[in-house]
Amino acid sequence: MLERARTLDAGDPLREFRDRFDVAEGVIYLDGNSLGALPKATPDRLEEVVLGEWGQGLIRSWNSADWITLPQRVGAKIAPLVGAQPHEVIACDSTSVNLFKLISAALAMRPGRKVVLSEPGNFPTDLYMIAGLEQQGLAERRLAPREAMADAIDENVALLMLTHVHYKTGAIFDMAALTEAAHARGALVLWDLSHSGGALPVDLNACNADFAVGCGYKYFNGGPGAPGYLFVAERHQIEVQQPLTGWMGHAAPFAFSDDYAPALGVDRMLCGTPPILGLAALEVGVDLIAEIGVERLYAKSQQLSEFFRQCVSEHGIELEIVSPTDPARRGSQLSFRHPEAYAICQALIARGVIGDFRDPDILRLGFAPAYLRFEDIAEAARHLTEVLETGEWQRDEFRERAAVT
Missing domain, CATH: 3.90.1150.10 (Aspartate Aminotransferase, domain 1)
Structure with a gap:
């Protein structure tokens, strides 16, 4: 052999x-499906950011090095790799935080429905985020085996939340078919792309997906704890409201208003200050995967x-x-x-x-x-x-x- x-x-x-x-x-x-290998270009890029942009540019680099748009820039580079438009994806926070934001937003978009449907054995953080909202009285968790998933969607389901590629077995869900089944019953759909983004073809818009999250440190080789990313379909961007109304999601964060007003589009899904070092490393990995x-x-x-x-x-x-x-x-x-x-x-x-x-x-x-x-x-x-x-x-x-x- x-x-x-x-x-x-x-x-x-x-x-x-x-x-x-x-x-x-x-x-x-x-084990690149758990932590991607280090691109050789990453240390030089981080040295440039640390010694040049941070060390010499200091706070001026938010403008001169364009730090402030890193979430949008990296998100736009991820977008074509998952079948989305550049303005539908933003790189920010962790996968867990992004799950919480989008589950909460979906529940608010389906008043009168509280059920978040998933499968037993889904990645734990996905299930834990539902449980946390359930403890607050905002959600009801329902689990169904994958062979019965479509039949488990009823008029009480606000959100179907599934991992596209299962973390243990590697089995792939039929994204298009299940999204269509959920929409036929009035439910929204959130796909976790942590084990598929950057590894296999994904076409969120062709499948008419509503929301998605993904991981930056597996197949995108962004480094341990790299920021995640999230997708909000263009048709939902006016209505969607996230619960973590941090200042970077404000329409005018440097106006320093006492009252929150959400930014336009997917930018409203930002929360706190972007992690510049993590985003800079992630950008190197995303560029490399896009090139291949x-x-x-x-x-x-x-x-x-x-x-x-x-x-x-x-x-x-x-x-x-x-x-x-x-x-x-x-x-x-x-x-x-x-x-x-x-x-x-x-x-x-x-x-x-x-x-x-x-x-x-x-x-x-x-x-x-x-x-x-x-x-x-x-x-x-x-x-x-x-x-x-x-x-x-x-x-x-x-x-x-x-x-x-």
Whole structure:
């Protein structure tokens, strides 16, 4: 498989982009779906911002370096990557905060309805944000299995909130069909793109989506804790009102009025002062992903994941796959179930093969094709085989749980 991998690498149209990322020698990084690798251009950009714009420009850089429009500028660059118009996306806050803002806004737009419908096993912060609003008496949480999701939408549902690509399994929802089903019953729809934005083609406007949020530090390679982004369809931008009425969402923040008046368009979804360092780093990652092209990235991702499955099969490894076997029905990851998945993951990390674990028994391997080679995939399958065949994962140090898994 190694020779075949090298042949595939030689013909890979994206092979040159690996050198644009800082990938440590001897590391096979299969966790870009949790934290993207560092673009080599990011440190220089941050040095420019810190030493030049902050160090020398000081507060003048809000104007001279145009810091004040960074949320709009980065959002506009993300927009075509998720099928939106530039004025429909803004980069700001965290995914969790953006979820809270948009859930609250959607509930206010559907008076008389309180149900926010999602699925059991959705990413925890999505469900927790509904629970927080439920504690305030503003929402009612309802969960339905994905095979019964469309039938669970009734006249009490204000918002259908789903993650486009499931964080554990990688399974993809049919965005267009479920959005249409929700609209037919008078509900709004919020899509979490955290595991799809920058990884696979998304077309929010073609699907007639209402709202979306996404993460900046996974496939967009914005760095740990990078700002998220949110989408508000143009048709809703006059009506939508967010609950966190901070000064940057004001129509004229530097008028310093005592009374709040929302800004026009998606700008009203801003809250506090933009995190300039985080946005500057995120912009580098977004520019790089845009240069490569999401369609090309997803095509290679499917090839990488299928090649991994072939390698595993040839090695005779028996692991239960929980991701869809059809690559067109999953995101850029493969997930496997094993009762000792945590220890196996730690044994792989000790060998330099970095994936991650999701409780209680999921070994999750991400395929970020901008910097992964087919040779990496063949070697990762070899390491996994050796870890399982030798029982290496049974060592005590691999069973001890760290704070972050």
